[in-house]
Amino acid sequence: MSTKQFFLDRYGRLGWNYREIRLKQSIRINQLNAGKNLPERLRGLGVELEKIPFLAAGHWVNKTKVSVGATAEYLLGMYSVQEAAAQIPASLFTALGGKMVLDACAAPGGKTVQLADLMGNSGAITALDISKQRLNAMANHLERCHVSNAVVYNVDARQAGMLNRKFDRILLDVPCSGNFAGDRDWFYRRTIDDIERNADVQKAILKEATGCLLEGGEIVYSTCSLEPEEDELNMDWAVKNLGLKIQKVDCVGADGLTEVFGRKLDASMAFCRRIWPGETQGFFVCKLKKGGEQ
Amino acid sequence: MRALEVFALLFGAKIAFNPEFTVEKSQRFYLLSPRLKKLQGNFYYAGLYLGKVKNGVFFPSFNLLNMLLPVAVNKVVVDRKAAWLFICGRDIFGSGIVKVMGSKRKGDATLVINEFSECLGFGRVTSDLGGDLERVAVKNVLDVGDFLRREK
Numbered sequence: 344m345s346t347k348q349f350f351l352d353r354y355g356r357l358g359w360n361y362r363e364i365r366l367k368q369s370i371r372i373n374q375l376n377a378g379k380n381l382p383e384r385l386r387g388l389g390v391e392l393e394k395i396p397f398l399a400a401g402h403w404v405n406k407t408k409v410s411v412g413a414t415a416e417y418l419l420g421m422y423s424v425q426e427a428a429a430q431i432p433a434s435l436f437t438a439l440g441g442k443m444v445l446d447a448c449a450a451p452g453g454k455t456v457q458l459a460d461l462m463g464n465s466g467a468i469t470a471l472d473i474s475k476q477r478l479n480a481m482a483n484h485l486e487r488c489h490v491s492n493a494v495v496y497n498v499d500a501r502q503a504g505m506l507n508r509k510f511d512r513i514l515l516d517v518p519c520s521g522n523f524a525g526d527r528d529w530f531y532r533r534t535i536d537d538i539e540r541n542a543d544v545q546k547a548i549l550k551e552a553t554g555c556l557l558e559g560g561e562i563v564y565s566t567c568s569l570e571p572e573e574d575e576l577n578m579d580w581a582v583k584n585l586g587l588k589i590q591k592v593d594c595v596g597a598d599g600l601t602e603v604f605g606r607k608l609d610a611s612m613a614f615c616r617r618i619w620p621g622e623t624q625g626f627f628v629c630k631l632k633k634g635g636e637q
Numbered sequence: 638m639r640a641l642e643v644f645a646l647l648f649g650a651k652i653a654f655n656p657e658f659t660v661e662k663s664q665r666f667y668l669l670s671p672r673l674k675k676l677q678g679n680f681y682y683a684g685l686y687l688g689k690v691k692n693g694v695f696f697p698s699f700n701l702l703n704m705l706l707p708v709a710v711n712k713v714v715v716d717r718k719a720a721w722l723f724i725c726g727r728d729i730f731g732s733g734i735v736k737v738m739g740s741k742r743k744g745d746a747t748l749v750i751n752e753f754s755e756c757l758g759f760g761r762v763t764s765d766l767g768g769d770l771e772r773v774a775v776k777n778v779l780d781v782g783d784f785l786r787r788e789k
Contacts, residue, residue, distance in 0.1 A: 378753075415724055418781035419755055467672045475681070480788065482682045486698055487784050494673050495682040506678065 347530035377421035397595040420488035428626035447500035450477030452484035519566035522625035647746040649710025711739035
């Protein structure tokens with residue numbers, strides 16, 4: 344059996360039938376930097392936008408005569424080019440203003456900029472990334488979008504505790520195996536071993552982050568992987584081993600899986616959101632809380 | 638902090654940075670909020686990046702140019718075509734300038750502003766402004782298109 348067929352069979356068993364997809368380009372308007380007339384300005388350049396119904400500041404780029412990543416408006420930080428599903432995680436936190444926030448796997452900074460925008464540049468974002476090279480791109484991104492409330496470290500998320508900080512909110516957009524929607528060669532480059540290795544790293548990050556989270560604090564965990572080992576199985580592990588509780592979220596996507604390949608998971612996995620590829624890439628997101636009610 | 642203030646003076650702007658909240662790391666300057674100031678540590682980037690000194694020369698950030706915008710004396714407002722060419726790294730011809738504020742003297746630094754009063758970068762006056770429309774009037778020193786060029 345080919346690797347591709349192996350994965351397609353798995354998706355079938357999880358309830359989704361593979362089909363070719365075409366991703367739509369999307370942008371996110373940075374509310375702090377953009378004036379109200381930004382869509383009009385972009386229309387003047389030949390960029391046709393359509394509001395994405397499930398996002399507060401997201402727009403599909405339906406048609407464009409220019410590269411949306413090279414307009415003056417982009418360079419002035421009025422918007423970011425950000426995949427639609429990738430705009431979801433930061434939007435799921437409750438009351439971000441003035442909070443201590445950790446973005447544990449932050450580079451190249453798209454979600455850090457989004458967090459800063461949602462926080463109105465208040466409070467403090469601690470942003471970590473293991474790759475110094477990627478931090479360079481992140482620094483450019485933060486400068487372009489005039490972010491002023493972030494402090495960035497070249498630190499592995501698995502060592503976040505060394506900063507001796509406690510956080511109200513933690514974003515774990517963890518390194519993952521990705522999915523075929525944004526990578527034509529995905530099926531030829533990935534094996535189940537990669538996925539299991541990534542799942543182990545993700546668990547280590549989850550454990551470290553939970554230790555840095557204040558009682559009553561929130562974690563949003565996300566991946567762009569369709570593989571349950573990196574998604575529901577990790578969340579099930581977190582609920583059973585880290586004392587985290589999954590929260591219901593108002594978000595696009597299907598319920599998370601409560602049974603994976605014959606293995607029953609905690610019923611709260613249904614509160615996770617699983618977004619199969621379509622207009623957006625494949626995505627998984629889950630909001631967890633330390634202590635308190637579900 | 639001196640480098641920042643000297644740079645601001647090039648545009649006729651007097652600006653003071655609170656040394657308590659302005660930090661220098663690896664010859665890069667950052668403006669921190671009181672909350673970030675407490676956190677700091679061995680950071681890679683923090684708060685509002687203001688610029689860097691390299692080989693004795695100060696290179697401003699776009700954050701700093703934006704801070705100068707309301708207080709700078711020397712500014713030129715350019716039309717849409719000149720604004721686009723400037724972002725692409727080109728110099729500004731006299732014909733693309735809509736309005737000149739402050740110094741028109743050759744060699745002086747000036748902020749370059751678009752029709753929406755947004756700062757696109759800065760340049761140096763190459764020949765007295767208000768003269769020949771068909772000649773380069775402002776030489777491009779730094780423009781926001783640099784964000785794209787940095788990534789290459």
